[in-house]
Amino acid sequence: MRLARGRIKIIVFPSPLILAVLLFCAAILLWLQFFPAVRPASIYYGYPLKGTRILIDPGHGGIDPGAHYEGSITEKEIVLVVGLELRRLLQQAGAEVMMTRETDEDVSRHIPGDPASRYQRDMGGRVKLINESGADLYVSLHINYFHDPSIRGAIVFYNSSRPENKLLAESIQKNINPVVAVNPRPDQYIHQESKVGDYLILNRATIPGVIVEMGFITNPDERELLCQDSYRQKLAQALLIGITEYIYSRKGP
Numbered sequence: 001m002r003l004a005r006g007r008i009k010i011i012v013f014p015s016p017l018i019l020a021v022l023l024f025c026a027a028i029l030l031w032l033q034f035f036p037a038v039r040p041a042s043i044y045y046g047y048p049l050k051g052t053r054i055l056i057d058p059g060h061g062g063i064d065p066g067a068h069y070e071g072s073i074t075e076k077e078i079v080l081v082v083g084l085e086l087r088r089l090l091q092q093a094g095a096e097v098m099m100t101r102e103t104d105e106d107v108s109r110h111i112p113g114d115p116a117s118r119y120q121r122d123m124g125g126r127v128k129l130i131n132e133s134g135a136d137l138y139v140s141l142h143i144n145y146f147h148d149p150s151i152r153g154a155i156v157f158y159n160s161s162r163p164e165n166k167l168l169a170e171s172i173q174k175n176i177n178p179v180v181a182v183n184p185r186p187d188q189y190i191h192q193e194s195k196v197g198d199y200l201i202l203n204r205a206t207i208p209g210v211i212v213e214m215g216f217i218t219n220p221d222e223r224e225l226l227c228q229d230s231y232r233q234k235l236a237q238a239l240l241i242g243i244t245e246y247i248y249s250r251k252g253p
């Protein structure tokens, strides 16, 4: 209500126009609720990662299942699905994306004729692909395990010799934490801190990058989540936003 030249003018809210806008917004929110796959499109316009090259390294594969639960739920399968979804999201944002593997295979063939063990050739193959990729950064995807089933959560490991590694690790950790901290129980401990890691890939890589342990297959709650497509998609979205925030923190506003 406001006074205009001595007369009282009454404005009634909501006007039909505002009501229409509110209804439109409610419809959009409902749409996003039922079609979560379109959510990432709402966080940016255009191609924010155009000109960026990213290498995704889904761990293990082929003969090597990685961490597993009773042989049927395997790390190699979970990280490949998340990796492929992350590639889709990154490409949608304009990035050029490479992968160390796109199917259920290991990477040892990239080091032919080496007398080292298959595991060492697999690790060597990943380092080779990372260092010859010409990428701006890499993310190596893994699932953790521990003898204590109450331990869960995500840990992003980095090598402290290069400041970019820590920045990327913290950016991904910050974005993945709200995803992994779903339905916490008082008798569980949820990892939510990035850490310095002493791993061959981190030590030998010549470009910035991190190892993301996205959860514990040994925790029943987290194992159930890691089997769900919607949860895997949330992990990929968190990785996308973490990578994007890191790249923009490097570029500046």
Ligand SMILES: [Zn+2]
Pocket: 059, 060, 066, 067, 075, 141, 142, 143
């Ligand atoms: Zn692993």
